[in-house]
Amino acid sequence: MEISVYIATSLDGFIARKDGSLDWLPGSDGSDDGSGEDYGYGEFMAGIDVLIMGRNTFEMVRSFGTWPYGELRVAVLSSTLGSLPEELPDNVVRMSGLPRDIREMLAADGCRHAYLDGGKAIQAFLDAGLVNRLILTRVPVLLGEGIPLFGPLAGDLKLQHIKTLSFENGFVQSHYHCL
């Protein structure tokens, strides 16, 4: 099973303000930014058969109201969360364990390509050497503080640059393979 990260950060590397706010990220509230551009999200999601997300990301997505992932299988990582709310689709499940265990369980269940979301989850999988692809979109703003995308690692992690795309609104999206 391949694991990919697709995420936007400020130029100083934050995925959200300290309070989780995404007001600095155009389009994060679901509004159309008028560009007709989806920054490759649709194409990326078309190849995904499971979304792995951390607890904080789950709570944030829940706060938006409508569950946005339809029939896509979703694994919510949490060791403390009880049962999931009943109104969620049956394909949303709670999982806990080490990144390699999560990966093995999903692969054994037939998953081929996972989308990994959420700062702490991404950091844990990167540190375990379990992220295969990183698609990073840089928003042209410095926030000064917030929730960082990257965190401590056991050692250097080298990447292979695949391509970089620039968009009219100033977004710069780089695609990497983890080596």
Next chain:
Amino acid sequence: MEISVYIATSLDGFIARKDGSLDWLPGSDGSDDGSGEDYGYGEFMAGIDVLIMGRNTFEMVRSFGTWPYGELRVAVLSSTLGSLPEELPDNVVRMSGLPRDIREMLAADGCRHAYLDGGKAIQAFLDAGLVNRLILTRVPVLLGEGIPLFGPLAGDLKLQHIKTLSFENGFVQSHYHCL
């Protein structure tokens, strides 16, 4: 006077390891990386008439042995450093003060375009709203820890993306104007 930053960081935003080491940055030891590519450094430097650097960057440059900036005017920012070593060219001077004072003194002295180097100095000038251009080269490696390029800010700082260049070795260089 325009102030520009031209700097390389790891993908997780570090300009050096905690001990100042640049071993992760190809070519930082002055060796030729064989690409024949200077990543725009020569063209950038051709338009610069003063280099402003922080104390730590000064010490690091000194540790390389030969002073690499020839006749270029250099302002070393430090409030604690005594006189500069005598073997340095006369065009290397020590300055102290707030970023806006430094900027005014150099502009009054006829400087038109400054190259600002060093983590703390860059953070101080960014926070004072005194950086005009940011040329940021991302090296495809995650270090996990180190000396960060960016730091706290009084508020959001919006940037205008000008262009992004990708190089064969995986470097991705983005040019921004600060708004």
